[in-house]
Amino acid sequence: MLYYLVYIFGGLLLLWMVLLSLGVRRMWLSVVFFGLEATLAYTIVGNLVPQIESRPQAELQLSPDATPEQLVAAGEQLFYGKGTCALCHSIEHSDAARCPELGAGQLGPAIGSRAEERVKAQDYQGAAKNGTEYLIESLVHPNAYIVSGFPNIMPVINKPPIGLSVDEIAAVVAFLQSIQGGHATATPNIVAAFLGTEERAPVAAQPVVATMGNRSPEQLINELACIACHKFDGPEPLVGPSLWDIGARANEAYIRQSILDPNAVVSPGFPPMVMPPDLGQKMSAVEFEGLVQWLKDHKGPKTQ
Structure with missing residues (x-):
């Protein structure tokens, strides 16, 4: 990506010089180039955010005569x-x-x-x-x-x-x-x-519609069953470690990795291969960012 940035900024600088040589007023050039730079900056930041594809898991289809x-x-x-x-x-x-x-x-x-x-x-x-x-x-x-x-x-x-x-x-x-x-x-x-449903008939499978995009962190930890294994309001561990003070113990990069790749680092004393590895697929990028920041703000007694 660094090479692309060098080419883009080099091209903008060249364009600036050409337009100045053609007599275009410096004030108008400043306005136009400020807009271009702002758009470019937002594009870069957007591409740095993890792109999480919100694709529901495929539904199992069994034959009517499955053994x-x-x-x-x-x-x-x-x-x-x-x-x-x-x-x-x-x-x-x-x-x-x-x-x-x-x-x-x-x-x-x-x-x-x-x-x-x-x-x-x-x-x-x-x-x-x-x-x-x-x-x-x-x-x-x-x-x-x-x-x-x-x-x-x-x-x-x-x-x-x-x-x-x-x-x-x-x-x-x-x-x-x-x-x-x-x-x-x-x-x-x-x-x-x-x-109480009708006996299974050979109908076409209906697409699953994922209602993602605007759920709060509180909704996510309930809907994704995080509360089954983690406490968020006290230090007591459950199946997994308590997260009420995770923001005081870990940086933002660690929190991101723990959600997207939970088996990369397993907390000592807790079982591996328990946390689902596909949580990132069950929330949008906006929801993921909100959850990360919400966890980052959990610093133990100070958040109570």
Whole structure:
């Protein structure tokens, strides 16, 4: 870019000299060239800002006759990817997990069998009639049953920002049922029936419209589930470090890198590969800049 700037300023200087030689008044030249320089400066600054393409993740499309094995494989990818489930849940026991572990352990058998037991419990007041429906309900109506001792922080996964489709929900449920040797019975039609929608028909996929561009930092940390792993109003760590004083501990470049490439530097004592690597794709450049400045202003007690 430096070479381009040299050429541009050299060209402007040459043009200035030519116009002066033709008798153009210096005052008018000053006005014109000031406008050109201002436009050039804004262009340069705009190109220095990280250009984040706001492209929603592609929706999973499954064949109507997808096998349980295919559903489980797709569900595993969603669990660790688009669904962001692994941000808070673990399969095996983990001290870093903020929500119930899904394998066999202190809470009982693996989640597939546990779901079958849960719907029969006296304290369960949800709408599910069996374990498959319970798992579907736990994804789309997470407040229907809150496991004792855990916070009510799970997002509704068929709504933005995650927005899983019926096919994708079926795949995730199938994966959950398969954990530690369980039998996967979930299908897209079962999910559609539980949600009260019509049985899946072969219609063209509708484009996803991303509502990005003017969300506040407070909206972003909620919609992108940042609050599930970070505290912003106190020093206590959660799954990730507290960010209430990040502006006092880190410079602006570090904050930018931590959002765009979270695995570049992992805070000591915290697990790697937990923070989603695609957060930059879920906000516009304007929102990204606003979030960076908002975090930069968080300097601990001074911001309270």
